[in-house]
Amino acid sequence: MNPLDCIFCKIAAGEIPSDRVYEDEFVLAFRDIHPQAPVHALVVPKKHMKNLLECDDGTAVAVLNAVKAVAKSEGVSESGFRAVTNCGPDGAQSVEHLHFHVLGGAQLSGRMG
16 A cells, blocks of 8 residues: 555644544554544554554554553553554454554453454
8 A cells, every 4th residue: 555545644644634642753643433432542653554564663662652651641541441453354454554443441342353
């Protein structure tokens, strides 16, 4: 995928509005437009990479630190939350840009799919 056509790249660049909950030099987090839980944010690196298999160590650290910051700022770090990334078509990845879902704010199902 060309990063110029990537919706998450456009959101990170400010070309598409989003409800931002966290941002630093490397990562952006914003509320999911179709939330699956009371708290549902997406954490995306600003640099385009298709999925976790293309993620370098520095980006991995930045994304995981952002996941922790989002959980804390959204008030789910104490009660618990789920952080998940989908990888590839069989993993149900819907946007070909690495992203983590941070879900919480209610008792989540033990089912993963």
